[in-house]
Amino acid sequence: MTAETEMRITEKSRIKRAPTRAVYDRATVDAILDAGLLCHVGYVIDGAPYVTATCHWRKGDRVYWHGSAASRMLRTVTSGVPVCFTVSHLDGIVLARSGFHHSVNYRGVTLFGEAVKIEDEGEKLAALKDLSDRLTPGRGEELRPVNDQEMKGTTICALEIDEGSAKVRAGGPVDDDEDYDLDVWAGVVPVTTTLGAPIPDPRLKPGIAEPAYLREISIGQAPKA
């Protein structure tokens, strides 16, 4: 697979509203995907739309998500149908001098394509390790191996990062010229995702120290380099 530097722009993926906020470079798309833990996956059953929130992770040119092999969402999206995959971060509330120009700062990615089911056992194990490493690098080695029943009960699917786009709004309000003289507060209230202090399970075995990686988890912001 060649490393692409730009997303493929199609009638589906071209941003139509507020096109100045559109971003098609892969570095931006990847950073937005990597900052997220929760995605929303859209699919169609009997002509009707369904949206399922689930956890995702990225590796190279693909995003992955997984769940129970019995999941209707996973059975549907791996059956060769079009999928819409989105990750969105809310970064701020933008208060303008008129109601009309109020806005939010955000980073979002939308991908289109067909998801594929990862069938190969080695590939599945590698993908599960990537998921674990995304949040808690090294934890995979501490855990017991995945057993056959768990493996059989888990479906993992992947979608190429190819047709899609990012949309980003940042910065302060942009008001109509004549409104700058109004006696109204204007600015931005920042919104961030915060990770709290880890809460040990009441049944935690005595003597087990809190792993260092728990304090390194990052969601919402770009992961530390």
Place this chain on the structure above:
Amino acid sequence: MTAETEMRITEKSRIKRAPTRAVYDRATVDAILDAGLLCHVGYVIDGAPYVTATCHWRKGDRVYWHGSAASRMLRTVTSGVPVCFTVSHLDGIVLARSGFHHSVNYRGVTLFGEAVKIEDEGEKLAALKDLSDRLTPGRGEELRPVNDQEMKGTTICALEIDEGSAKVRAGGPVDDDEDYDLDVWAGVVPVTTTLGAPIPDPRLKPGIAEPAYLREISIGQAPKA
């Protein structure tokens, strides 16, 4: 409209995976909707799924969202087609003693139905006031009136809170009995949404104080009673 206390359960809205996490009471559904600012709306164009992230607000038995009258999303969802509306909150990362039982704590709502366009001008103005009051009660009165062009350029749509469900996971990991003896840290890393200190616009008129409501904004958690 009668005040419903339960969601309408249908083949679409009945939770199939992890049904013990399903919640159908309206109080829970409303609290999850009210805690959110960002929703994801699913719709179908030419048989393909699209998911758009946008801001929503609730009033009584309806959720609302809005945008440019030229928005393809809004033109589509107000054309009498099925819509899937979702709001999701990530509340924690659940670290279990096996990879398989890792999970996330979350609160999510999914609604199904057909959205309607708010055509009446008075109703539109009232809806915009509700949006403003959701985050910044009282700010609506400080702003200049919406002008005709802005009114014409804005489409607001509404969806009944009727067919749908909530799904909630909370608490610590649930491990296989034989895994509780493993030497692995287990517990929850809480995830919260945090509002930062307001950043005044560089062009803010001198002498304008920061409104008190800016420090009262709540997202992600249930709004203060």
